[in-house]
Amino acid sequence: MSDMTPAGDSCAVPAPQDAAACALPGTAPEATGRTWIGPGQQERFAILRRTKSIAIVGASNNPARASYFVATYLLSSTPYDVYLVNPREKEILGQPVYSSLADLPVVPDLVDVFRRHEDLPGVAQEAIDVGAKALWLQLGSWNEDAAALAQGAGLSVVMDRCVKIEHARFHGGLHLAGFDTGVISSRRQLLSR
Numbered sequence: 001m002s003d004m005t006p007a008g009d010s011c012a013v014p015a016p017q018d019a020a021a022c023a024l025p026g027t028a029p030e031a032t033g034r035t036w037i038g039p040g041q042q043e044r045f046a047i048l049r050r051t052k053s054i055a056i057v058g059a060s061n062n063p064a065r066a067s068y069f070v071a072t073y074l075l076s077s078t079p080y081d082v083y084l085v086n087p088r089e090k091e092i093l094g095q096p097v098y099s100s101l102a103d104l105p106v107v108p109d110l111v112d113v114f115r116r117h118e119d120l121p122g123v124a125q126e127a128i129d130v131g132a133k134a135l136w137l138q139l140g141s142w143n144e145d146a147a148a149l150a151q152g153a154g155l156s157v158v159m160d161r162c163v164k165i166e167h168a169r170f171h172g173g174l175h176l177a178g179f180d181t182g183v184i185s186s187r188r189q190l191l192s193r
Contacts, residue, residue, distance in 0.1 A: 005104075009106065011077070013037060025128045032044065034142065034144070035144065036144045036147050036159070038157065038158055038159055038160075038161075039156065039157075039158060043156070044158060044161070044170075045166075045170050046164055047110065047134050047136075047156050047158065048110075048163075048166060048167055048170060049114065050109070050133075051080060051109040051110045051133075051134065052080065052109050053065060053080060053081040053082075053083065053103060053106055053109050053110070054074060054080045054081070054082050054083070054108060054109070054110045054111075054112055054163070055082075055083045055084075055085055055101055055102065055105075055108035055110070055112065055132070056070065056071055056082065056083070056084050056085060056112045056114065057085045057086075057111055057112065057113045057115060057123055057126075058085070058086060058114030058115045059067060059071055059084035059085060059086045059089065059092055059097060059114070060086065060089075060092070060114070061089055061091075061092045062172060066077050066114065066138065066139070066162075067113075067114040067138075068092070068093075068165045069164070070112070070114075070138075070162065071084060071093055071095075071146045072093060073167075073168075074163070074164065074167075075093060075095070077167075077168075078167060081104070081106070082095070083095075083098060083104050083105075083108060084096070084098065085097065085098050085099070085100060085101060085103075085104070086096045086099075087099040087100065098142055100126065101126045101129075101132070102126070102129070102130055103129045104130070107130055107131045108132050109131070109133045109134060110126075110132065110133065110134040110135075111126075111132045111134070111135050111136065112136045112138065112163050113122070113125040113135065113136065113141060114138050114141075115141075117141070117142075117143055118148040120137060120143035120145075121143065121146045121149055122145075122147045123135075123146070124143075124146040124149045124150045124155075125149060127150060127155060128149070128150060128153040128155065129132075130178065132155060133155060133156065134155055134156040134157070134162055135147075135150040135155050135156070135157050135158075136157075136158045136159075136161070137157075137158065137159040137160065137161075137168050138160075138161070138162055138163075139160060139161065139162045139165075140160065141159060141160060142159050142160050143159070146158060154163075167175060168176065
């Protein structure tokens with residue numbers, strides 16, 4: 001096979017530097033310039049083990065939103081005290097919703113954030129102000145300014161990871177697709193054809 005591929009060949013494999021062409025529709029290209037290095041697996045496990053209460057900032061009443069799915073999981077499948085924060089909601093999943101972290105009846109150990117990129121440093125400052133111990137930015141959330149601010153104040157920081165996925169993974173209930181199977185087994189599942 002020749003190394004030369006005609007410029008108009010629609011069957012040509014994209015060059016390695018053209019990785020963005022292989023991205024799934026609707027996804028952002030791989031972020032470049034990331035310098036912050038997050039905690040490893042053992043430290044993430046330790047953060048979740050020492051956590052007693054979690055505040056979900058940006059909780060949604062929409063079942064199609066990731067924050068709703070995570071809140072459902074945390075309320076039903078974990079021992080954490082879960083507090084929901086959203087100034088536009090009054091109740092989600094039968095739980096009261098608070099306008100801000102400052103309005104919570106307790107100091108949350110972990111602040112789990114579902115907010116836009118530009119809001120993340122402000123949420124990090126709120127977490128610092130209330131005395132939280134950890135700031136956790138969900139999948140797709142990466143803000144090195146927010147991480148530096150929180151780490152500088154002594155908070156543990158996790159970015160671009162899901163609390164639900166990490167908790168389920170560490171506790172043996174994670175299916176390959178990210179769902180709790182309810183079954184722990186080393187046997188392969190038999191699928192009907």
